Amino acid sequence: MSTSAVNPAAGAAAGATDSATQQLTGNMDTFLQLLTTQLQNQDPMNPMDSDQFTQQLVEYSQVEQQINTNTNLQTLISLQQGGAASSAVSYLGKSVTVTNGNAPLTNGAASWNYTLGTAAAATTLTITNASGQTVYTGAGSTTAGSNTFDWNGQDNNGDQLPDGVYTLAVTAAASDGSAVQSSVSSTGVVSEVNMSGSTPELMIGSMAVPLSQVTAVQNSAN
Numbered sequence: 001m002s003t004s005a006v007n008p009a010a011g012a013a014a015g016a017t018d019s020a021t022q023q024l025t026g027n028m029d030t031f032l033q034l035l036t037t038q039l040q041n042q043d044p045m046n047p048m049d050s051d052q053f054t055q056q057l058v059e060y061s062q063v064e065q066q067i068n069t070n071t072n073l074q075t076l077i078s079l080q081q082g083g084a085a086s087s088a089v090s091y092l093g094k095s096v097t098v099t100n101g102n103a104p105l106t107n108g109a110a111s112w113n114y115t116l117g118t119a120a121a122a123t124t125l126t127i128t129n130a131s132g133q134t135v136y137t138g139a140g141s142t143t144a145g146s147n148t149f150d151w152n153g154q155d156n157n158g159d160q161l162p163d164g165v166y167t168l169a170v171t172a173a174a175s176d177g178s179a180v181q182s183s184v185s186s187t188g189v190v191s192e193v194n195m196s197g198s199t200p201e202l203m204i205g206s207m208a209v210p211l212s213q214v215t216a217v218q219n220s221a222n
Contacts, residue, residue, distance in 0.1 A: 088200035088211060091190045096202060096209065097216035101167045103186035104205030108153040108160060110186075112168045117181035119144040120172035127151065128167045135161055140170060165207045185215070 103110045116123070123140035135155045141147040149168065153161050172180035188204035201208040 088193045088195070088202060091202050091211075091214075091217065092193060093190065095187055095189050095218050096204070096214045097185050097187045098209050098213050099183065099185045099215050100213055101169060101184045101186075102165050102207055102209075103168065104188065104207040105151070105153045105161065105163050105166050106205040107163065110151045110153060110166060112149045112151075112184055112186050113146060114140070114149065114168070114170045114182055114184045115146050116142070116144050116170075116172055118174065120180045121175040123170065123172040123180075123182075125149060126169045126171070128169070129161070130165050135166070140172075142172070163206060187216075 101112075103112050114125075120142040123142050125136075125138050125140040126134055127136040129135050136151070137156060140149060151166075151168075153163075155161055168184050168186075170182040170184055172182050174180050188207070190202045190204060192203035194201040194203055194208060199210060201210055202214065203209075
């Protein structure tokens with residue numbers, strides 16, 4: 001499991017907030033020094049406009065309040081991200097299902113489950129790589145309901161493809177030519193949680209899965 005729980009974006013935002021606060025404090029001190037000097041040396045017959053410097057004080061106060069608000073929001077975001085990280089860790093060793101069509105090819109083996117709404121006259125299975133290139137096309141089961149497709153990682157020329165993330169698309173048609181509704185899913189065991197990004201990702205082999213894409217969770221048979 002990745003042990004990096006620090007969000008680089010959050011750290012940069014916090015640093016920017018600290019810098020803005022320091023700059024505001026410095027500007028405020030300078031402004032007050034100038035204001036004090038002006039008040040001490042003003043012409044009694046032509047005093048300073050009190051409304052003008054009062055308005056400047058109000059504007060500085062508003063900026064300070066905005067920076068404080070941003071700081072509080074950053075704290076809330078950090079707490080939320082910490083909660084998401086804790087939630088993600090609970091998936092370790094669990095079997096999760098995703099429905100985006102992706103599956104990891106690991107040691108020359110990948111597996112998908114696809115469901116046909118009704119029996120089909122013909123079903124075509126198309127696999128693309130991470131670059132969107134078609135690497136395999138073949139006939140699939142035409143049985144209504146749940147079907148499994150186990151792939152050995154070989155393209156249509158029989159060449160073994162490298163491990164990585166591949167996507168299965170299913171196209172099915174009935175005897176009258178109408179499209180048959182289908183859905184694709186894959187299931188794998190979470191071996192690692194990647195916390196290096198802005199949100200935690202579950203690692204299934206080489207495949208990174210955001211928590212939002214998990215549709216089912218169950219204890220691993222292992």
